[in-house]
Amino acid sequence: MEPVLEPIHLDEKRTITSFYHSKKDFETPWHFHPQHELTYIEESVGTKFVGDYVGPYQPGELVLLRSNLPHCWKNNTQQKGLSKSIVIQWNLGVFPKVPELASLFHMLRTSSKGLLFNKTETASLISRLKKCPELEAHDLYIELLTILVKLSSCSYKTLSSASFVEDLPSEYGSRMAQIHDFVGLNYNRKIYLKELADLVNMSEQSFSRFFTKMMGRPFFTFLNEYRINISARMLLDTHDSVSHIAFACGYETLPFFHRQFKKFMGSSPLAYQRKYAKS
Numbered sequence: 001m002e003p004v005l006e007p008i009h010l011d012e013k014r015t016i017t018s019f020y021h022s023k024k025d026f027e028t029p030w031h032f033h034p035q036h037e038l039t040y041i042e043e044s045v046g047t048k049f050v051g052d053y054v055g056p057y058q059p060g061e062l063v064l065l066r067s068n069l070p071h072c073w074k075n076n077t078q079q080k081g082l083s084k085s086i087v088i089q090w091n092l093g094v095f096p097k098v099p100e101l102a103s104l105f106h107m108l109r110t111s112s113k114g115l116l117f118n119k120t121e122t123a124s125l126i127s128r129l130k131k132c133p134e135l136e137a138h139d140l141y142i143e144l145l146t147i148l149v150k151l152s153s154c155s156y157k158t159l160s161s162a163s164f165v166e167d168l169p170s171e172y173g174s175r176m177a178q179i180h181d182f183v184g185l186n187y188n189r190k191i192y193l194k195e196l197a198d199l200v201n202m203s204e205q206s207f208s209r210f211f212t213k214m215m216g217r218p219f220f221t222f223l224n225e226y227r228i229n230i231s232a233r234m235l236l237d238t239h240d241s242v243s244h245i246a247f248a249c250g251y252e253t254l255p256f257f258h259r260q261f262k263k264f265m266g267s268s269p270l271a272y273q274r275k276y277a278k279s
Helices: 099-113 119-134 137-151 170-186 193-199 204-215 219-237 242-248 254-265 269-276
Strands: 016-023 036-043 046-050 053-057 062-065 071-075 083-090 115-117 156-158
Touching (some): 016 119, 036 119, 036 137, 046 062, 046 219, 071 083, 099 115, 099 156, 115 119, 170 193, 219 242, 219 254, 242 254, 242 269, 254 269
């Protein structure tokens, strides 16, 4: 398994990097790094994990992550196109802490929980963001500073309920990456706690305590969130029946699926489909 502490090769001569991702999958596992990150999803749908947050993502999302905040994007395995994104990563301390940038630094502090920006308010910035992978040196520095200052006046919502501002022990990150990958491959069947405990070489009791500490809720609550987010996407992207989707996402009975869907999405599966299908 690749190291979960993602190495980003920045140094005294290069403190900012920007790149364009275009592949079948977002391949990076649940990971963290000491740099801040701004990610724009151009194409792809799926589930994003930011700190202890689990939720769907779609094209047009712009997310700001403070350093050391664990995250990953898992694209829907049924999507036909590529997973495309634009990413900017930069070292801490590259911008001076002057009064004129107070709103920017407030935004960066808040991004320890992950920030999802309002699409309408940030629409005018996307064309600038898309040019960043082509820029270098002072041009990239100035453009990033300009984008961040403008973002600091836009509306956003926080994602994770917990802040992650310190480095995670590497073994914690490795275990969580294994758990995320296992759930992604096996959410469509019954999963036993012992399987996860064995996977990360822990007792079931220790695993339960570890997972709750890391994600702020028990494993099976997290698993239901994951499954419901997958099912919600399937309701919009396929013509499969509700019962087929429920069983495909690992639910053994329809009544339980309906209860879980309403718990996390606030409506029945069909009501959700009618509400969001056109948009």
